[in-house]
Amino acid sequence: MDADEFRRAGREMIDYVADYLENIRDRQVTPSVQQGYLRKLVPEKAPQTGEAWEDVFADVERVIMPGVTHWHSPRFHSYFPSATSYPAILGDILSDAISGLGFSWTSNPASTELETVVMDWLAHMLGLPEHFLFSFKGPGGGVIEGSASEASLMTILGAKAKAIRETKAKHPDWTDGQITDKLIAYYSEQAHSSAQRATTLAHVTGRGLPTDEEQSLRGSSLAQAIEEDRAAGLIPFYVLATSGTTPHCAFDNLTELGAICQAEELWLHVDAAYAGSAFICPEFRHWMAGVECVDSFNFNPHKWLLVNFDCSALWLKDMSLISQALDYNCPIIRPNPDSGEAMPDFRHYQVALGRRCRSMKVWFVLRMYGVEGLQKYIRTQVGLAKEFEKLVQLDDRFEMMVPVRLGLACFRLKASGEANMRLMKRINDSKRLFLTHAMLNGQAIFRFTAGASRTNSADIHHSWKIIQEEATDFLKGESDQKK
Amino acid sequence: MDADEFRRAGREMIDYVADYLENIRDRQVTPSVQQGYLRKLVPEKAPQTGEAWEDVFADVERVIMPGVTHWHSPRFHSYFPSATSYPAILGDILSDAISGLGFSWTSNPASTELETVVMDWLAHMLGLPEHFLFSFKGPGGGVIEGSASEASLMTILGAKAKAIRETKAKHPDWTDGQITDKLIAYYSEQAHSSAQRATTLAHVTGRGLPTDEEQSLRGSSLAQAIEEDRAAGLIPFYVLATSGTTPHCAFDNLTELGAICQAEELWLHVDAAYAGSAFICPEFRHWMAGVECVDSFNFNPHKWLLVNFDCSALWLKDMSLISQALDYNCPIIRPNPDSGEAMPDFRHYQVALGRRCRSMKVWFVLRMYGVEGLQKYIRTQVGLAKEFEKLVQLDDRFEMMVPVRLGLACFRLKASGEANMRLMKRINDSKRLFLTHAMLNGQAIFRFTAGASRTNSADIHHSWKIIQEEATDFLKGESDQKK
Numbered sequence: 001m002d003a004d005e006f007r008r009a010g011r012e013m014i015d016y017v018a019d020y021l022e023n024i025r026d027r028q029v030t031p032s033v034q035q036g037y038l039r040k041l042v043p044e045k046a047p048q049t050g051e052a053w054e055d056v057f058a059d060v061e062r063v064i065m066p067g068v069t070h071w072h073s074p075r076f077h078s079y080f081p082s083a084t085s086y087p088a089i090l091g092d093i094l095s096d097a098i099s100g101l102g103f104s105w106t107s108n109p110a111s112t113e114l115e116t117v118v119m120d121w122l123a124h125m126l127g128l129p130e131h132f133l134f135s136f137k138g139p140g141g142g143v144i145e146g147s148a149s150e151a152s153l154m155t156i157l158g159a160k161a162k163a164i165r166e167t168k169a170k171h172p173d174w175t176d177g178q179i180t181d182k183l184i185a186y187y188s189e190q191a192h193s194s195a196q197r198a199t200t201l202a203h204v205t206g207r208g209l210p211t212d213e214e215q216s217l218r219g220s221s222l223a224q225a226i227e228e229d230r231a232a233g234l235i236p237f238y239v240l241a242t243s244g245t246t247p248h249c250a251f252d253n254l255t256e257l258g259a260i261c262q263a264e265e266l267w268l269h270v271d272a273a274y275a276g277s278a279f280i281c282p283e284f285r286h287w288m289a290g291v292e293c294v295d296s297f298n299f300n301p302h303k304w305l306l307v308n309f310d311c312s313a314l315w316l317k318d319m320s321l322i323s324q325a326l327d328y329n330c331p332i333i334r335p336n337p338d339s340g341e342a343m344p345d346f347r348h349y350q351v352a353l354g355r356r357c358r359s360m361k362v363w364f365v366l367r368m369y370g371v372e373g374l375q376k377y378i379r380t381q382v383g384l385a386k387e388f389e390k391l392v393q394l395d396d397r398f399e400m401m402v403p404v405r406l407g408l409a410c411f412r413l414k415a416s417g418e419a420n421m422r423l424m425k426r427i428n429d430s431k432r433l434f435l436t437h438a439m440l441n442g443q444a445i446f447r448f449t450a451g452a453s454r455t456n457s458a459d460i461h462h463s464w465k466i467i468q469e470e471a472t473d474f475l476k477g478e479s480d481q482k483k
Numbered sequence: 484m485d486a487d488e489f490r491r492a493g494r495e496m497i498d499y500v501a502d503y504l505e506n507i508r509d510r511q512v513t514p515s516v517q518q519g520y521l522r523k524l525v526p527e528k529a530p531q532t533g534e535a536w537e538d539v540f541a542d543v544e545r546v547i548m549p550g551v552t553h554w555h556s557p558r559f560h561s562y563f564p565s566a567t568s569y570p571a572i573l574g575d576i577l578s579d580a581i582s583g584l585g586f587s588w589t590s591n592p593a594s595t596e597l598e599t600v601v602m603d604w605l606a607h608m609l610g611l612p613e614h615f616l617f618s619f620k621g622p623g624g625g626v627i628e629g630s631a632s633e634a635s636l637m638t639i640l641g642a643k644a645k646a647i648r649e650t651k652a653k654h655p656d657w658t659d660g661q662i663t664d665k666l667i668a669y670y671s672e673q674a675h676s677s678a679q680r681a682t683t684l685a686h687v688t689g690r691g692l693p694t695d696e697e698q699s700l701r702g703s704s705l706a707q708a709i710e711e712d713r714a715a716g717l718i719p720f721y722v723l724a725t726s727g728t729t730p731h732c733a734f735d736n737l738t739e740l741g742a743i744c745q746a747e748e749l750w751l752h753v754d755a756a757y758a759g760s761a762f763i764c765p766e767f768r769h770w771m772a773g774v775e776c777v778d779s780f781n782f783n784p785h786k787w788l789l790v791n792f793d794c795s796a797l798w799l800k801d802m803s804l805i806s807q808a809l810d811y812n813c814p815i816i817r818p819n820p821d822s823g824e825a826m827p828d829f830r831h832y833q834v835a836l837g838r839r840c841r842s843m844k845v846w847f848v849l850r851m852y853g854v855e856g857l858q859k860y861i862r863t864q865v866g867l868a869k870e871f872e873k874l875v876q877l878d879d880r881f882e883m884m885v886p887v888r889l890g891l892a893c894f895r896l897k898a899s900g901e902a903n904m905r906l907m908k909r910i911n912d913s914k915r916l917f918l919t920h921a922m923l924n925g926q927a928i929f930r931f932t933a934g935a936s937r938t939n940s941a942d943i944h945h946s947w948k949i950i951q952e953e954a955t956d957f958l959k960g961e962s963d964q965k966k
Contacts, residue, residue: 001568001569001570001851003501003504003505003569005569006497006500006501006569006572006573007497007498007501009569009573010493010494010497010500010501010569010572010573010576011493011494011497013573013576013577014489014490014493014494014497014576015490016577016580017489017493017576017577017579017580018486018489018490018493020580020581021486021580022486030589031592031593033592035588035592035596035825035826036596036826037592037596038592038593038596038597038600039596039599039600039618042600044603044607044618045604045607045608046604046605046607046608046849046850046853046854047849047850047853047854048853048854048855049853049854049855049856050850050851050852050853050855050856051850051851051853053851055850056570056847056850056851060577063593063597064577064581064593064597064843065593066593067591067592067593067596068581068583068591068592068593068594069583069589069590069591069592070581070583071581071582071583071584071591072581072582078590079584079590082582082583082584082837083582084579084580084582085484086484086486086488086489086492086493087484087539088579089489089493089576089579089580090489090492090493090496092575092576092579093493093496093497093500093572093575093576094496094499094500094543094547096500096567096571096572096575096791097499097500097503097504097567097572098503098547098551098553098554098555099554099555099565099566099567099791099792100551100552100553100554100565101554101562101565101792105518106513106552107552107561107562108550108551108552108554109514109516109518109520109521109550109551109552110514110521110546110547110548110549110550110551111551113518113519113520113521113522113550114521114546114547116522117521117522117525120527121528121529122529124527124528124529125528125529135522135527146629146834146835147834147835147836147837149834149835149836150834150835153834157684160686175660175664176660176663176664176686177658177659177660177661177662177663177664178658178660178661178664179660180659180660180663180686181658181659181660181661192836193836194836197809197836200808200809201640201684201809201834202686203643203659203663203685203686302837308579308582309582309584309837309838309839310835310837310839325683326680326683326684342518343518343519351629351630351632351633351636351684351834352629352630352632352633352793353630353632353675353676353677353680354565354630354785354792354793355792356792356793360547364539366529366530367529367530367533367534367538367539368484368533368534368536368539369533370529370530370531370532370533370534371529371530371531371532372531372532372533373532373533
């Protein structure tokens with residue numbers, strides 16, 4: 001493909017993307033294909049000689065689209081949203097063209113420097129403490145990770161290295177393995193599985209702690225666990241608090257947890273993967289009260305801030321605690337020049353050596369939407385979830401199970417969890433909507449996100465109507481069976 | 484930005500990308516900026532209201548480009564190459580638009596299924612053993628990781644879990660920590676720092692082993708280490724062999740290492756990050772003789788196979804050994820349907836839960852170049868490195884230090900390593916070329932990659948002429964100093 005062909009094909013692709021996203025309501029939200037469908041549509045091996053663009057492009061509709069779950073359909077209410085936006089796509093195109101890996105300042109100065117700038121911009125937007133800013137000139141700063149899981153892994157490994165160092169100072173005869181056997185990390189029972197995953201990868205014990213009636217991890221729960229575990233000879237070292245849990249969008253109490261972690265010298269990490277984007281609106285920041293006490297804070301602009309995957313923003317109060325644990329020195333990498341402002345070598349803060357210039361898409365999004373544009377986007381989506389909540393409350397057959405906090409509604413048919421699961425299967429099998437469930441007090445409930453970027457009020461009403469229709473048929477079927 | 488604006492801006496960006504890549508020879512390969520340059524060019528905070536596309540777009544040349552190291556300039560001879568190609572960029576645009584995360588089959592069937600297909604296509608192209616293919620219907624298969632570092636981490640964690648299980652069967656009273664203290668992994672002293680990094684992240688001991696006169700790790704070296712370490716009470720469990728080392732593009736002896744690992748029950752992983760792409764040409768496959776004995780094999784299409792970062796292809800003889808170690812169950816994820824062909828849930832084979840559809844760009848590249856087009860690309864670049872080798876051999880002041888194997892030339896000025904470093908600094912400071920060094924027998928030598936995608940014979944001559952000119956001036960300066 002030469003440059004002229006690329007110019008033509010690129011225009012076709014840009015138009016295809018615009019058509020796809022603007023008309024996404026017309027597509028069935030989840031595919032009807034069976035497992036293994038795609039292999040039947042393509043050759044067993046790569047072609048020996050190159051094919052024409054037209055043939056490849058035509059196969060997008062023939063091969064790919066029949067098997068796509070359309071995350072940006074307004075009928076998609078599953079998981080948490082995945083972001084896409086026109087400015088982010090443009091930023092990614094440029095990043096792909098430059099394709100210069102920014103593992104050190106020298107390897108691509110613009111990539112490293114832009115990342116420090118957009119991380120400071122984001123920190124300002126969220127109202128994070130200034131010790132997380134590069135411009136503060138302390139040991140703190142931010143880095144773009146691939147995912148919240150990677151952020152949790154980085155911070156737990158940093159905390160583990162610190163805990164081992166400190167324990168060895170007291171017990172020089174203990175080995176790393178003996179100390180690791182005693183290390184214990186905490187998170188709420190409602191935390192995302194990436195919390196438990198981080199402990200698995202770091203090979204330390206993880207303990208899920210009970211939450212209060214608002215699904216929030218409180219200080220008392222943590223304090224009790226620390227006391228029990230210390231008495232059992234364990235070494236508590238790390239707490240992962242969640243701001244906006246996956247099942248119910250609940251918020252752990254950072255003020256209480258922070259005070260305990262400071263007193264007990266535990267690392268406190270905040271996973272705000274989904275909800276962090278909402279903190280650009282001051283009215284939601286009460287949920288991050290206490291953030292000044294945390295050691296690290298992470299959220300995913302690729303979930304709700306219109307930046308395409310992958311882009312997970314992680315701030316550290318002391319960046320050196322990660323780089324010390326993970327120092328990544330590759331002999332062929334030229335050292336940073338001494339001149340000017342010292343810049344981080346971002347390879348020391350992630351699993352990989354190489355890295356894309358992910359800050360480009362962030363920069364494009366922040367500039368083209370502006371802070372107010374993004375605030376408006378978040379508020380609109382929260383409004384849609386609240387609108388949905390009202391619709392649920394108007395139908396006696398249903399009940400809200402958790403008050404809508406941001407863009408997630410947790411509700412159920414007034415029936416057993418098992419009945420709710422059957423109704424959900426019915427709805428999902430209809431391919432008219434796509435929903436997932438959560439567990440609450442041992443019972444399955446509906447979990448409805450309002451987060452696809454083009455969703456509007458009419459879409460919310462449309463989705464609710466489908467749920468009502470399916471519920472009517474479902475209840476009729478249940479009642480017929482009983483007869 | 485609405486759809487019409489995106490259509491216009493997208494065309495501008497596509498044209499910009501084509502212009503950038505086609506005229507990249509005109510840009511200074513490394514930037515002249517000082518650290519901290521970028522922050523001075525942008526506001527301290529994100530704009531309150533959205534800006535016009537024209538202003539954002541204009542800042543690409545004003546803010547970004549002055550600080551870019553142009554990896555695709557034919558004057559770029561550092562590190563190993565980073566791939567970019569027009570078909571890959573088009574694939575990424577589509578993937579960004581769909582933006583559906585393929586962590587399970589249900590979450591995006593097309594993403595999961597296309598990945599199984601392109602991994603099989605790549606395995607066929609490289610001539611890998613059939614037990615790595617999904618179509619073989621065994622426990623093997625492939626997965627796209629973000630980097631070779633992540634592939635090493637996944638495999639060492641899989642091997643560690645297996646070793647702990649097996650050791651516990653013999654010593655039920657030993658704790659995980661006590662066993663981990665005894666685990667030891669091996670790699671060659673010439674291995675990439677990601678090998679040592681993987682041991683750091685997995686918290687096991689790593690040992691670099693000496694290589695032969697061709698920088699190759701041989702069986703005798705491994706056998707001796709295993710014997711020594713077992714005698715010292717350690718538990719050898721994992722070997723990372725390199726196909727195409729970073730400093731010299733050397734190849735570890737897989738036949739010898741494979742036989743030992745099978746006899747001694749060690750996991751053998753092959754990191755062919757750079758050189759793996761060359762195995763699509765049968766004439767280079769003698770370097771992977773013995774691959775039928777390895778447990779896992781990884782290479783980076785994002786280095787040399789024209790697929791944009793990130794795309795690191797990892798094959799496993801038994802995928803369950805990774806998923807068992809890392810099982811990633813998120814309650815809100817709907818289980819795979821039972822019907823049809825069983826598909827992997829790719830979240831079990833990586834650090835993150837979320838994942839982009841990276842197979843799209845692979846599919847576009849393989850189809851639009853075809854196997855022969857990609858073979859031609861590899862052979863051209865190997866030819867350029869060999870052409871460079873001949874030029875070096877014609878100048879008595881220089882000598883080749885390692886025969887050119889693929890696209891890397893290791894040479895030096897006939898002088899001390901220290902003098903070579905000073906000459907290299909002079910060349911890099913001129914901003915006319917960008918080179919890095921390697922160490923050989925304790926001395927610094929030049930490391931010259933021919934790998935930017937547009938490099939041609941005239942470019943190689945041009946670069947060599949610059950090196951000669953700078954050497955002449957350098958030697959004159961040295962000689963003047965002595966007077």
